[in-house]
Amino acid sequence: MLRKILVIGAGKSTSYLLDYFLERAKEEQLHLIIADREPEKIGEELQSHPSCEVIRLDIFEDKARQEAVKDADIVVSMLPPRLHIKVAEDCISYEKHLVTASYVSEEIKGLDEAAKKKGLVFMNEIGLDPGIDHMSAMQIIDRIRANGGKMILFESFTGGLVAPESDDNLWNYKFTWNPRNVVVAGQGGAAKFIQEGTYKYIPYHKLFRRTEFLNIEGYGKFEGYANRDSLKYREAYGLSDALTLYRGTMRRVGFSKAWNIFVQLGMTDDSYIVENSENMSYREFLNLFLPYSPTDSVELKLRHYLKIDQDDIMWEKLLELDLFNPDKTIGLKDASPAQMLQKILEDSWTLTEEDRDMIVMYHKFGFILNGKKRQLDANMVVTGENHSHTAMAKTVGLPVAMAALLILNGKITTPGVQIPIRQEVYEPILKELKEYGVSFKEFETPYLGYNPDSVAI
Secondary structure: OOEEEEEEOOOHHHHHHHHHHHHOHHHHOEEEEEEEOOHHHOOHHHHOOOOEEEEEOOOOOHHHHHHHHHOOOEEEEOOOHHHHHHHHHHHHHHOOEEEEOOOOOHHHHOOHHHHHHOOOEEEOOOEEOOEHHHHHHHHHHHHHHHOOOEEEEEEEEEEEEEOHHHOOOOOOOOEOOOHHHHHOOOOOOOEEEEEOOEEEEEOHHHHHHOEEEEEEOOOEEEEEEEOOEOHHHHHHHOOOOOOEEEEEEEEEOOHHHHHHHHHHHOOOOOOOOOOOHHHOEHHHHHHOOOOOOOOOOHHHHHHHHHOOOOOOHHHHHHHHOOOOOOOOEOOOOOOOHHHHHHHHHHHHHEOOOOOOEEEEEEEEEEEEEOOEEEEEEEEEEEEOOOOOOOHHHHHHHHHHHHHHHHHHOOOOOOOEEEOOOOHHHHHHHHHHHHOOOOOOEEEEEOOOOOOHHHEOO
16 A cells, blocks of 8 residues: 655755655655645656656645645655644644654644654654754764763854855855845844853854854865854753853855855844835945945945955955846845845855755764763765755755655654654664765864864954
8 A cells, every 4th residue: 555755845955855755656655745836846757757746735725735634644844944833733633743854943842742642753853954963963972972971062063055166156155045044044142052161142243253163174164153042952962061062054264254244234134124125226225224425436335334445355255246236126025135135145146057066064072081081073075966956955855755764664653743863763864874975974183172263253
């Protein structure tokens, strides 16, 4: 009898996910149902596959959504995080397991008791970051503890970047994930972490000037800035006694300093609507945030306002984005500054069909073993195949698919709302990911602890 997997949402990150299920459809007796609001955008190869069915589904149409969930054996939600709750509640009602790549929201967390009562696995945070970061970190942390070590430091950074051969702009960056998430990154409260036993908080307006430098063998130097809340994983990772816990985002060196220009101007603000945004030129948009002057040009006002010299690389980066163009129009009605900035950046930072992306992940583990402080570094680099089969889609989609099949096959059984930090989850998935070229290199180094010299204040 065929087992039905319902995948809701067929966006950029689902190419490897869908391929994985269809490659195993015959052997595992799977029937894949892809539910999307715009099914016509799904490729003919999927539409015509004998083990695949594509249906139109608006997540807000309760009856259709409930029927789709009821008919499935397991549900994979690749929707925006705020929409998972509707699907999750249906999964409780119809007793279906659920898998998502998103952070556990308070609403989803509230379903834990009901999921446990019905023996349902609600697996969350099983993508890249969060996802592979949890699994790879816990595998090494558990190994250190099994050998008698005591954890005192954990740092972790992930970056969705452009592969070196496609790195052709001054920002060394292109969008490999939801552009909106990049534009509003870091907002909504101070970044919180602990370093050498001291709690640290970085407010949003300082976030991109506090960067730690990292070296990845064969790929050079990177920088990392703090994620919003590193402390929430202390209990999950069993690191309540660790002196340092810091999670961050990686970029190429120089990105954060340039991005800080947009933050200081107020162009990343998503809290209000700009009047006449639809008809505004790029140049007019930039001028919104600059002081009035009857004589100075927009260029001169910006340089004076932010103290940028004309020969500064920061200036070249702004010119490259065509920000001063009076002829290009935003074309977005009732848009916030953040939405308008996103539109401008998408002109320059969208992957072409020839471009390849790159995922970089770096972990640092500090521990005491046999009375001595020791350090282990681990890093992973994955490069995309092409525009559709990106490294981002691979590292997000494959863990989701693997987890769903393991749950369906009764290999992952612990019920409740959870993240992938237990051995029954991370061991088989990390082992299988190696077959796809997703693996870590480990290096033992002298214990350095937290290096304050690596931070730009």
